[in-house]
Structures are given as structure tokens and as C-alpha cells.
Amino acid sequence: MNALTERPEAVPATFDVMRLRDDFPILERRVHGKPLVYLDNAATSQKPRCVIEREARYYAETNANIHRGIHFLSQEATEAYEAARDSVRRFINAGRREEIVFVRGTTEAINLVAASYGQRIKPGDEILITVMEHHSNIVPWQLLCERSGAILRVASIDDAGELDMASFEQQLGPHTRLVAMTHVSNALGTINPVRKMIDLAHSHGAVVLVDGAQAAPHLEVDVQSLDCDFYAFSGHKLYGPTGVGVLYGKAALLDSMPPWQGGGDMIRQVTFARSTWNDLPYKFEAGTPNIAGGIGLGTAIGYLENIGLDAIAAHERALLRQATARAAAVPGLRLIGTARDKAGILSFVIDDVHAHDVGTILDSEGVAVRTGHHCAMPVMERFGVPATVRASFALYSTPGEVDALFAALAKVREVFG
Amino acid sequence: MSDLRDLYQEVIIDHSRRPRNFGPLPGHNHHAEGFNPLCGDKLTLYLKVVDGIIEEVRFEGAGCAISTASASLMSEALKGKNEAQAEELFARFHALLTEADEKQAANQAESLGKLQVLAGVRDFPARIKCATLAWHTLHAALHDQAAPVSTE
Incomplete structure (x- = not known):
């Protein structure tokens, strides 16, 4: 079984992320006065109303x-x-x-x-x-x-x-x-x-x-x-x-x-x-x-x-592609984890700025990510980093949220120069 | 949330970029390791204590801006203090960050000199242990605790 070829590429037209978001009450929350951008789905996902x-x-x-x-x-x-x-x-x-x-x-x-x-x-x-x-x-x-x-x-x-x-x-x-x-x-x-x-x-x-x-x-x-x-x-x-x-x-x-x-x-x-x-x-x-x-x-x-795992996978893969392309344009950003076959997880470090400081700054913009060793200390050691910033996507994540992540990352440079 | 600038003041950014008293300390007679498992912050603190007076303080390690700046500022503040004064400074610094009564916390600030730039951390509860890691490690070093200090 070839995992790569078995996964459909296109997001089906029936997959309407904005409609699906209405199923998740917590996504209406504002955090520090900003709309919540929840990108910590690998830690835990939000729950639909049902x-x-x-x-x-x-x-x-x-x-x-x-x-x-x-x-x-x-x-x-x-x-x-x-x-x-x-x-x-x-x-x-x-x-x-x-x-x-x-x-x-x-x-x-x-x-x-x-x-x-x-x-x-x-x-x-x-x-x-x-x-x-x-x-x-x-x-x-x-x-x-x-x-x-x-x-x-x-x-x-x-x-x-x-x-x-x-x-x-x-x-x-x-x-x-x-x-x-x-x-x-x-x-x-x-x-x-x-x-x-x-x-x-x-x-x-x-x-x-x-x-x-x-x-x-x-x-x-x-x-x-x-x-x-x-x-x-x-x-x-x-x-x-x-x-x-x-x-x-x-x-x-x-x-x-x-x-x-x-x-x-x-x-x-x-x-x-x-x-x-x-x-x-x-x-x-x-x-x-x-x-x-x-x-x-x-x-x-x-x-x-009801939504279909294939549709969800295709949607998340599209977000990962968008985020990976955006990440390449951020000076000093290094992706940790660039496997050919990846799920919707973007782990990275920024030169000179510790992941925890990045996390605090993103949080102040309403963007929730995980920072730290992700309970995988041997992985951190393998890549020679103490911690990474991890953004992880879910079925309700949107291209606009990827944009919000990178807008918030620009703020890191404002603070740290 | 307070403004990010209250947390990341210029002095803090400066000390995190160019930590003072950074590196090993040959001839130290106390040392301890501090570890913040949640963030992966690690530091080793070295002291040279002569006749009860802290003559030299140096530290090594890797951490976030808050923990590095806090260790750097602490290393400057400790020189020339005796052990009791150092512990007392820790108590006041701790109160600055954690005292529920804002007024009382503010009272501490005046006596803390440069250390008060870290007062902004009190509005970021997730970061308080970053700011106190170096101080807990100091306490362990003064008491020659062999086991690494953990903030968890």
C-alpha cells in the first residue's frame, strides 16, 4: 500500500469549512481582544456541538x-x-x-x-x-x-x-x-x-x-x-x-x-x-x-x-502546503520536520528567539500554538533544539488562520528586532 | 493581557541577547542546575562565596528571553551580597511576581532596583517560572543541593 497515492489531493466541493466552523461553539471566542485562532489541535481538538x-x-x-x-x-x-x-x-x-x-x-x-x-x-x-x-x-x-x-x-x-x-x-x-x-x-x-x-x-x-x-x-x-x-x-x-x-x-x-x-x-x-x-x-x-x-x-x-476523513485530510494538506510556503519566506525561520509525507503539523524554530517567547507573542495576537518539547525530548535532541513552536491544523482550520499565524509571527520581529 | 512591551522591555531584550556573567566560573565553590521541563530551559549557576559574601556569580545554559534575562540580572544583583541578603532578595523578587495584592507587589519594586523590569511577568502567569528559575537554582546552589532544581 502506498500511502501517498492512496490519499486524494483535491478538497471536495462539498467540504465547506466555514459551515463546519459553526459546529464548534468555542471558535466564536475572542482571546486578548482578538478572534481565537486555535492551532494547537495536535494537543487536543475542539468539540463540535453534537x-x-x-x-x-x-x-x-x-x-x-x-x-x-x-x-x-x-x-x-x-x-x-x-x-x-x-x-x-x-x-x-x-x-x-x-x-x-x-x-x-x-x-x-x-x-x-x-x-x-x-x-x-x-x-x-x-x-x-x-x-x-x-x-x-x-x-x-x-x-x-x-x-x-x-x-x-x-x-x-x-x-x-x-x-x-x-x-x-x-x-x-x-x-x-x-x-x-x-x-x-x-x-x-x-x-x-x-x-x-x-x-x-x-x-x-x-x-x-x-x-x-x-x-x-x-x-x-x-x-x-x-x-x-x-x-x-x-x-x-x-x-x-x-x-x-x-x-x-x-x-x-x-x-x-x-x-x-x-x-x-x-x-x-x-x-x-x-x-x-x-x-x-x-x-x-x-x-x-x-x-x-x-x-x-x-x-x-x-x-x-459524515464529513469524510479523506475530505478532512485533503483540506488539512492544503493548509499545510500554504503554511509551508509562507514559512519559507520568513527570515530566520527553520522548519523542524520536512518529511515528504506529512500530516497537518508545522513545527519550527526562529533564530535567536526561544519558542516560548514566540508562543507568548502569538498568544497576545489570539493565536494558540504549542511551544516546548511536545513530550518528545529525543526528537528535540536529534535536531539540536531545546523546543519548537508547533502549529497544528484541524478540519475547522482556515487559510485565513494560516495568514493570521504569519501576521502574528511578524510581531515577533517587532518585539525582538 | 497587558501590552507585550511591559513584558519584553528593552532591558530584558538586551540582557537576553547579551547575558552578563555568562560562562563557566573556575574556582567556584557552589553550583546547582536548574531545569524547566515544560519549556526545556536549562541553566547551571556557579557561585564563589568567600566569608559568606557572594563574590562571583556566573551561569551557563539555554533558555527563553525571560529566563536568560532574569539569570543575567540576578547575577549582577547578587555580587557583594551575603547569603541572607541573597535569600531575602529572592523573597522580595518572588513577591513582586506572585503577590496577589498589587500594592504590596509594587512596594517590593522600589527596593529591587534593576530587577523590577521583570515586574511585567506577573501579568503572564505561564511565564513566572521562567523568571524564577535562576532564583530557585540560586537557592539550591547556596544549600549545595545535588539534585537539579525543577520548576514543575
């Missing part, structure tokens, strides 16, 4: 605990929550609903795999990640290596921020048990050739976890076509609520894994001698989950499916 209202309606009309009540509301809440699971299954084209585990977010999904699947990792086993991982796809593996005596290996990246495929292949070997990589880099925007990486890892007998936190909101994800063993993403970057996310895992794998948290809902029978576990996916869902969040995530997915 998601906000769905969560509120759940609490106003349906609130009850799920999976255990005989009463009407409990059944209604359970149905709504489980319908959201079906929406997630469809959204990433998983084969079975049992393969969709609700978690708090991407971080928890990765920690679940490290804790549960990690129990079969032995001294001398190897876990392979890449330099461009978010800390949440580094630290759980470091902890697992400390516990198990396994070795963490890291595939390098090149100056454009693309994965060094030779390094990746070189570090796969007979001891590689698990490969964990990001689908899209949060700090660089790089879209990794995950299908190829997964095939390579499988040819060495390793299982593969893909961190899809930055991919799921911006690309069509098909876990069966990717053939990944685990895929993790968060609701809050997907126009859904905070505190809910998804771990997809192949059923056979999930089935063979021990539970990671004990409690209610994850058991079949409990005696003091021993307990037995519930079926998938409930085995991994101890305790009362974020019911409203799960239902809201289902609504967000419906909203995205």
Missing part, C-alpha cells in the same frame, strides 16, 4: 451504571455505550467489536499492553521503538525493560524527520518481541510507512503496536489492512471528550493476555480461592468506565464519518 450536547443529554436523561443494572436506564446507558464501541469498530475497520477496548486515552492503551502483554517479555528480549516517539510510547517500554530485563532499541530518523528504514531493519532481529511506533509524529508531522514497518516486524515474529493518537483524526485508519496487532488512539484529539480512548487488539492476542487491572465488570466469577475473567473486551475494562465520554466519542466518530 458531542457537547450528547454528553450533556446522557447525564440529563440516561445516566446509570452499565453492564449490571436490570433497570431501564442502565439498559439504555449500556446500549448507548456499546453502540459507541460499534462506531469505533467501524471507524478503524476492526473485524470484531470484542477487539475494541475502551481506555482513558492513548497513554493508558500503551501502558495496558506493556503491563499485560509485557508479562511474557523475558530477559534478553528486545523491544524496538523509534526516535520520533512521544514519551508515552517510550516510557512504558523503558519501565517494562527495567521489570523484565529486556533491551530497548531505537530506530533513528533522518534530517527531514523521516524514519531511517535501514536503521529500523537493522535493529529487527531474532530477539525482537515487540515493535512500537507512531503512525504520525506529534512533534514533526511525519507520516510513517507503518504498513511496511508492520510487515517487516512480522517477518521477524514481533508483535506491533501503532500509536495512532495523531493519525486517527487526520487519516483513514484500517487496522485490518495495516495488519497491526495493537492500535491506540485518544478521543480528545478526535473531536471527542477527554478521558476516553481506544485500544484495538487482535482478538486472539487479547484473549491470550492476562487482565491488567482487577475489579468489577472484568470478572466472571470471584471466590477467595480464585477468580475467572470476563469475555473480551470487558476483561480489560475493570471498574465503571467513562460512560459519557465513550458515548460522546461515538458521536464524534459519526460526525467525522
